[in-house]
Each structure stands twice: as structure tokens, then as C-alpha cells.
Amino acid sequence: MLMNHQESSTLNKIILCLVVLVPIIATIFAIVLLWNRMVHMTELMVLLVMFLLGGIGVTIGYHRMLTHKSFHAPDWVRAIFLILGSMTLQGSALNWCATHNQHHANSDLEDDPHSPLHSFFHGHVGWILDDFRPNVQKYAGPLLKDRLVVFISKTFGLWVALGVLVPMLICGGVASLHGGGMHGFIVGSLEGLLWGGFVRIFINHHVTWSVNSICHTFGSRDFETTDVSRNNFLFGILALGEGWHNNHHAFPRSAFHGMRWWQIDPSGLIIRAMEKLGLAYDVVRISPERQEKRRKQGVGTTEYDVLPGLLLTPSAASAVAAATSVAGAVAQVASSPNPMT
Numbered sequence: 001m002l003m004n005h006q007e008s009s010t011l012n013k014i015i016l017c018l019v020v021l022v023p024i025i026a027t028i029f030a031i032v033l034l035w036n037r038m039v040h041m042t043e044l045m046v047l048l049v050m051f052l053l054g055g056i057g058v059t060i061g062y063h064r065m066l067t068h069k070s071f072h073a074p075d076w077v078r079a080i081f082l083i084l085g086s087m088t089l090q091g092s093a094l095n096w097c098a099t100h101n102q103h104h105a106n107s108d109l110e111d112d113p114h115s116p117l118h119s120f121f122h123g124h125v126g127w128i129l130d131d132f133r134p135n136v137q138k139y140a141g142p143l144l145k146d147r148l149v150v151f152i153s154k155t156f157g158l159w160v161a162l163g164v165l166v167p168m169l170i171c172g173g174v175a176s177l178h179g180g181g182m183h184g185f186i187v188g189s190l191e192g193l194l195w196g197g198f199v200r201i202f203i204n205h206h207v208t209w210s211v212n213s214i215c216h217t218f219g220s221r222d223f224e225t226t227d228v229s230r231n232n233f234l235f236g237i238l239a240l241g242e243g244w245h246n247n248h249h250a251f252p253r254s255a256f257h258g259m260r261w262w263q264i265d266p267s268g269l270i271i272r273a274m275e276k277l278g279l280a281y282d283v284v285r286i287s288p289e290r291q292e293k294r295r296k297q298g299v300g301t302t303e304y305d306v307l308p309g310l311l312l313t314p315s316a317a318s319a320v321a322a323a324t325s326v327a328g329a330v331a332q333v334a335s336s337p338n339p340m341t
Contacts, residue, residue, distance in 0.1 A: 043171055054201075054204045057086070058088055061080075070255035071284065083162075116217050164197040172185040175188025210239070241265030
């Protein structure tokens, strides 16, 4: 007997939850079983620190700083964040930026690389398994003139290797210093490879992918948008603020995704601290008045700068102004034949 659309949608949501949650629960269970045998406090601390560093590399570096130009920073700060993002094995800075720009330009439409409306599995990881390849020239063309971004993207493999080597050396060194000698260094290095390398990359992957899938499926909507983006409290925390996804789609260039006092945004807090230290400037903020206007006004063209890396020529500006939706305006930016840099 064929299932109706609602039954199929419910089943897909259940399957998606299992795909995301079961491996995480299994990892926690494995830690409990292996406690003091194959995993120790050192490995867990390295796992946590590397997860957080990689997480801010993606959320602050790849996403808010590079893709949306939510703030600017000195080159050495940019380099640190982009290297940390590379360590998560989510693709080079150029590819990640182009993919995300394409997502915003076609959010939950046919050309969205990872919309869960195609299928929930596709939105989470299926789009990667389908061998999706971003159009860097179209969606991140101006970044090809940024020598720092190009260099870090071309040396992507080096930073991935470093992200695995660091936890190996730390865990191996700690084990050796605690009387393990060379044997302890080897065993500790392998444990660092497992927990600070493979398990950490696994968690970084699924937390980021869950923003694509879970945060377009479960949660609340504070703003009307042309897509089905949602705010999800759990991933607001796990994804270091990225889970306030409806807020982000309403105001893509905002450096701060949490827009209410209870919407915890760790990445936003770090950006505020950087600003006070002079490490971030031109930080994009959305005033409470602008937020309230958007709530009342609904979808408009005020946020057509979601692809700040692609600037319209004067001849294309009128087409953007005439767009009737955010998605339409962004599409005009992305398809501009002669973008200005």
C-alpha cells in the first residue's frame, strides 16, 4: 500500500533523526565502554578542544567572515580561522563559500545543493555522496583574487593533515611523559588519532550537516523567509550559534545569529570579544528596529546583499531592485554576467 505525502514526510523525519542521533549516541556509549581502556581524560579533552576550534573555524571563519562578510579582520586572524575551518575536512575555503552562496541563492529551490525538501537524507549527507561540485567562479569569483584564501584553499590537504597530527602528538606526548616511554607515545598517538582525529571530524561533520537538514525541518520561525529555515535550540548550542538558522536567512550578513536574549550564540560572543580587542571591525549588526520591521513587513528585498562577494554592475542593479523576493534578488546577484569586485 502506498503511503501518502504526510506519512512519507513523517517517516523521512524519523529516519533523518536516527541518522543524526544514533551515531552520536553510539559514540557516547563507546566512550563509556572504553573509559580507562582506550579513552582517557586526555583524549576527551583533545576531542573537545579540537571540535571547538574546528567549529569556530567553520562558523566564524568560513561562514560569517568569508562567505557573508559579517566582519573584517587582519590577515593573520583570517588565516587562523580559515586553517581551523580546513581542519574539519568540510572542503576548502573556496569550495565551502561557493557551496553556501549557492544555497542562499536558491534556498530550498531546485538548485539548492542541500535542501531537505529533495529528501532529508539528501539534505544531510546525500548531496555530498552525489558528488556535488560547487561553481566557484559563479558563486565565489571575487575570492579567486584573494591570495590568502587561494593559498589556504590550495594547501587544504596540509591543514587537514595538521588537524590530525596535532591531537596525535599531544596524546602521544602526554602518555610518554606519564611513564609510557616510546610504547606509551605510540599507543597515545593512536588514541589521539582516533578521538581527536576521526571521532572529532565525524562530530564536526554531523553538527554542520544538521544545520542543513535539521534546521530546515525542525524548529520555530521568527521571520518570514522564502525558504523553510528554522531556529533550533539544540543546534543553536551544538553548532555554536548556527542553529538560529531562520534568523540567519532573514538577515544573512548579520554577525550575530542569536537575536533574542535566550538565543545562545557562542560564535557571536567570540566576535564581540574580537571586536573589543581590535581583531574584528566593520561588524554587521541588525538593530532591534530593523528586526521588528522585518517581522511586520515579511519578505522584502532589503537583504539582497547576502552574496557580498558578488557586486552588481550598475546595469544589473535595477533588476535586483525589482525582485519581489529575497531569493529572487539573490539570484540576480549570483547570475550577474559581469560582477564587480
